[in-house]
Amino acid sequence: VQLLDSGGGLVQPGGSLRLSCAASGSSFNSYALSWVRQAPGKGLEWVSGLSGRDRSTYYADSVKGRFTISRHNSKNTLYLQMNSLRAEDTAIYYCANFNWDDAFDIWGQGTMVIVSS
């Protein structure tokens, strides 16, 4: 399985952006996937997750109410809709597969989001 992130770019504060994560391989609809971000010079921050079993969604407090995670199984693609963007959302965003051992075993290459006027 490989993950390919895309959709990043420069957006003004208050704007919106949708990130995509395309997965190769089979059984995409059973994957538990997450978005993890890394602000410039900072550590990793888990942002949002989508369960592979019951489609439950999870969000960090910092993005709850502004970001929405979803998946399109027939397209093998995970999305992150980001609204009301703030300067502090500037980061590289990675999608990652969360496996049955509670670990992120496969990562995308990351896509850069810059929120600036």
Add this chain to the structure above:
Amino acid sequence: SSDLTQDPAVSVALGQTVRITCQGDSLRTYSASWYRQKSGQAPLLVMYAGNHRPSGIPDRFSGSSSGNTASLTITGAQAEDEADYFCYSRDYSGDHLGVFGSGTTVTVL
């Protein structure tokens, strides 16, 4: 949510042993996983379920846990081990999937 604390930086002489620690209350309940991140690259899983190595990770990497502390040990550090290392654990609050540690920069001298 829970927090995971790591020392910001450690150094190790080439071929020597270094231990990276991660402290947090959630580690009393959940196992840690560990990630290596080299400059400009995506993170790479190097340890999961406390002490299990993914295929392709050298056996100089080992993991352990006691109480609220998880550890990643590199025995016989190599130049290519110089990187940032992050721990991760589930978050017992239930609202969140989990949390990453603050990260440790390992310098191989």
